[in-house]
Amino acid sequence: MIQAKKHGPVLALAILFAVVLAQPAFGQVPPRFYWKGMNGTNAVLLISMSLSGNANPADHANTVLPGSIIEADIVIAGYAHLFELFDRSAMIAVLLPMGRISGDVTLGGLAFNEQVHGFGDPMVEFDINLIGPDPIRNIPDFMRHEPGFSLDVMVDLAFPIGEYDNDTPLNIGQNRWYGRVGFPIVWQLGPWVPDRRMTLEFLPSVWLFGDNDDFMGQELSTDPLFQVEGHLTRNFAKDLWGSLDVSWMNGGQATLDGDEGEDSDMRGLGFTLGYQLNDHAQLTFGYMATMGDDEPGDLNMDRFLISLTFGWHKLIEGMDRIGGES
Amino acid sequence: MALVAGGLHDTTLAQEADRRPNIVIILADDMGFADMGSFGSEIPTPNLDALAQNGVRFTQFYTHATCSPTRSMLLSGVDNHLNGLGNMSEMTAPNQKGVPGYEGTLNHQIAMLPELLNSAGYQTYMVGKWHMGKQPDKIPRARGFDRDFALLDGGGSYWDMTNLTARNPNSLFTEDGLYLNELPKDYYATRTYTDKMITFIDEGRASGKPFFAYVSHQAPHDPYHLPRKWRDKHVGEYDMGWDITRQKRLARQVELGIMPEGTPLAERLWFMPMALDLAPAARAVMGRKMELYAGMVENLDFHVGRLVQHLKEIGEYENTLFLVFGDNGPEGSDLLQMLTGTPGTLNYLFAAINWSQTDFKAWGDPGSFVGYGPGWAQVSTTPFAQYKGMTAEGGLRNALIVSGPGIALEKGSIHHRSVMHVADIMPTLLEVAGAVYPETLEGRRLPPLFGKSWVPMLAGEVDVVRSDEDYLAWEIFANRALRQGHWKIRWQWKPFGTEEWELFDLAGDPAELHDRASSHPEKLASMLELWEEYVEANNVIIPSRAIFEAVDDSLPQRFPYAPGYPPIMTQRQYEPPADLFKESNK
Numbered sequence: 001m002i003q004a005k006k007h008g009p010v011l012a013l014a015i016l017f018a019v020v021l022a023q024p025a026f027g028q029v030p031p032r033f034y035w036k037g038m039n040g041t042n043a044v045l046l047i048s049m050s051l052s053g054n055a056n057p058a059d060h061a062n063t064v065l066p067g068s069i070i071e072a073d074i075v076i077a078g079y080a081h082l083f084e085l086f087d088r089s090a091m092i093a094v095l096l097p098m099g100r101i102s103g104d105v106t107l108g109g110l111a112f113n114e115q116v117h118g119f120g121d122p123m124v125e126f127d128i129n130l131i132g133p134d135p136i137r138n139i140p141d142f143m144r145h146e147p148g149f150s151l152d153v154m155v156d157l158a159f160p161i162g163e164y165d166n167d168t169p170l171n172i173g174q175n176r177w178y179g180r181v182g183f184p185i186v187w188q189l190g191p192w193v194p195d196r197r198m199t200l201e202f203l204p205s206v207w208l209f210g211d212n213d214d215f216m217g218q219e220l221s222t223d224p225l226f227q228v229e230g231h232l233t234r235n236f237a238k239d240l241w242g243s244l245d246v247s248w249m250n251g252g253q254a255t256l257d258g259d260e261g262e263d264s265d266m267r268g269l270g271f272t273l274g275y276q277l278n279d280h281a282q283l284t285f286g287y288m289a290t291m292g293d294d295e296p297g298d299l300n301m302d303r304f305l306i307s308l309t310f311g312w313h314k315l316i317e318g319m320d321r322i323g324g325e326s
Numbered sequence: 327m328a329l330v331a332g333g334l335h336d337t338t339l340a341q342e343a344d345r346r347p348n349i350v351i352i353l354a355d356d357m358g359f360a361d362m363g364s365f366g367s368e369i370p371t372p373n374l375d376a377l378a379q380n381g382v383r384f385t386q387f388y389t390h391a392t393c394s395p396t397r398s399m400l401l402s403g404v405d406n407h408l409n410g411l412g413n414m415s416e417m418t419a420p421n422q423k424g425v426p427g428y429e430g431t432l433n434h435q436i437a438m439l440p441e442l443l444n445s446a447g448y449q450t451y452m453v454g455k456w457h458m459g460k461q462p463d464k465i466p467r468a469r470g471f472d473r474d475f476a477l478l479d480g481g482g483s484y485w486d487m488t489n490l491t492a493r494n495p496n497s498l499f500t501e502d503g504l505y506l507n508e509l510p511k512d513y514y515a516t517r518t519y520t521d522k523m524i525t526f527i528d529e530g531r532a533s534g535k536p537f538f539a540y541v542s543h544q545a546p547h548d549p550y551h552l553p554r555k556w557r558d559k560h561v562g563e564y565d566m567g568w569d570i571t572r573q574k575r576l577a578r579q580v581e582l583g584i585m586p587e588g589t590p591l592a593e594r595l596w597f598m599p600m601a602l603d604l605a606p607a608a609r610a611v612m613g614r615k616m617e618l619y620a621g622m623v624e625n626l627d628f629h630v631g632r633l634v635q636h637l638k639e640i641g642e643y644e645n646t647l648f649l650v651f652g653d654n655g656p657e658g659s660d661l662l663q664m665l666t667g668t669p670g671t672l673n674y675l676f677a678a679i680n681w682s683q684t685d686f687k688a689w690g691d692p693g694s695f696v697g698y699g700p701g702w703a704q705v706s707t708t709p710f711a712q713y714k715g716m717t718a719e720g721g722l723r724n725a726l727i728v729s730g731p732g733i734a735l736e737k738g739s740i741h742h743r744s745v746m747h748v749a750d751i752m753p754t755l756l757e758v759a760g761a762v763y764p765e766t767l768e769g770r771r772l773p774p775l776f777g778k779s780w781v782p783m784l785a786g787e788v789d790v791v792r793s794d795e796d797y798l799a800w801e802i803f804a805n806r807a808l809r810q811g812h813w814k815i816r817w818q819w820k821p822f823g824t825e826e827w828e829l830f831d832l833a834g835d836p837a838e839l840h841d842r843a844s845s846h847p848e849k850l851a852s853m854l855e856l857w858e859e860y861v862e863a864n865n866v867i868i869p870s871r872a873i874f875e876a877v878d879d880s881l882p883q884r885f886p887y888a889p890g891y892p893p894i895m896t897q898r899q900y901e902p903p904a905d906l907f908k909e910s911n912k
Binding site: 138139140143144146191192193194195238 | 554561562565606607609610611614683685686687688691
């Protein structure tokens, strides 16, 4: 007579929300990134990206290198933990990029053909909810959770310890501190039924960069870069969802030994498909490309992305071991 | 109205058309005895409670144990084994097929309450669930209603025409005697029925006639379909589970005077766990079902309030007699599972297509089918035992509110003394309207009414409707009962019953906890004689097949009720004296 068992899979999904962590290059956080999960949830993720364009995709400043043709295969490995702080949902995550970057780069009249590989700059992210539902402390909370209108504040900080070679303009590490402050917004549209979920999501943020005092022997400084990311997401079926993704960036003027470049003004358009493999794992595929990028100084880039996220929670693990009764 | 103290059954007075009261019957579907605030519920029902405060509550009112038999007796005044609903049409047994009285629809051997009220000069309106025949000669218009907006089926979606089985995929509706292919825009059953009734009343006012309004709500019958804004009014309030909720309701009943101090609570059904033993998530899931049910009742109350308010606004409220009750005990069975739960069947496929919105967040939407199950059903019927379909008190006894003109009893009072029956309503309302039950109708000799008019009691002339020698009896699906005075005999399929006649003294044991058959054999014997008399007089044919005949094989074994057994389920961690701990562990 007790019918909790058939809701077991639903409950187990508690561990997966909000842990689709990613921090891919050219500044696009995946849709549904800031959905909330149950306190105590852990997650690991792998994001594999293939990028092509005229900027170093490992550089979040997206500084355009006119005339360059750069290819990159980058994987980001990450770990996230969800917890409660000051009665609000919070998350701490670490992300480590790695991979290969190659291409023909023209800089200061010099042509470089480079191939670099190794680990990039690890990044730490902290996020805490400011406006929105109470933290998800247990499974009943999770079952009743709906984002409604949710506003967070998040801080990213990258540590300049990745692979860096001052002889080349193409590096996976950036040899400078950088990070950002942003305000993730999730706005629920309609009922919160798994096969009909729909959200409008925004992430206005500003990237801040320290100086690279040895960019091929010169000092590279970059102004703040303002960015707004947007996603309209919708479930097509219980386990399948899609998103229309847009991104706009402005600012980030680079100065090389006093020689000022131009502000970036980038618009990107893309999509993401997500599929829930099981109660623990989710797979996403996405593509994004810059728009209005005909001028040599415009950022011209595209990106394929595949991500795999695996989440777990000790309570759900225990339920799994004894057969799913909740 | 000057109907109090002797006026109410004065036909001369009653026949003055402009002074006869309007009549509104608010019939709730599967609402339990304890679901209204004025009967001990925590569910907010301010509009129904206001009717109770302006009228009288009755605690010994009986319907039948299922829906269409009750409705048939309400509108015919004749025992269901004679009026065509000897069994529900969906459950007619092989030995009942073709037998008059078991047509599964209201037959033509009877006179209908709306027919007779219509002849007596009343406008007659009906909205909501009918469930007593779909053929052209069985629909509300054919049975005496001037206006109708009717769901002919016994249930289905509140949002559209979706019904429950592959061979009966669409609910059938009529409006003013014509079948419908589509429903009004923005249809939601409880709201639309109320809107239609208000329209009927308004459009009929020019006639100057009083009206009889049969407001036969589908709510709160499952599926618990509910507009979103009504779904989340009680989030988390029922996580405590059915045991504590029942105890609280009983405490409120005692406080209100609905039940006397010391009233025992029926046993928790042996196949249901103690709710506090459930994990929080399971309680949240179970609690959500009750949250939705509470929302259904609250929404029903809201729309009753709209109708009452409208009558006040048009100046008819003071001259309207209201009767409010549920049609049987609350539903504890899983209707959808019973109909569609077998994989590989057409009905299973039908449910996969039409009734598969099973997600917690989708409950209440079109395509969802939520019922609250036996644990909560016993909450709805506090303090009684069991639920719909059973002849235990939980299946038969219901809350009744009578409010309006012609009542000499103290406003807001609770009446415990009189044993009353749904079939009493026909003679009562005929008397109120100054109408007479004829011996023949269109050449047919009519069966006698077995109910008794409440008018003398409401007028304060007599204390009770029936004496301790009178009896009431019921049979459905072979479950049987007979009540005489405070004694009751009951036969039920195992394991809800014993498949033997049991004897209960309802005066001290309304929860039917103690079978007195062995200690009072002479009482049992005399009541069995009455039972045989009832069977003979009312064409009762015990069905050769019944839906509960195999329940004994599908439920856990039933053992004698022993609260707290086994103790291991409630024993807490022993905490040794602090000073006896090993030093390093202190």
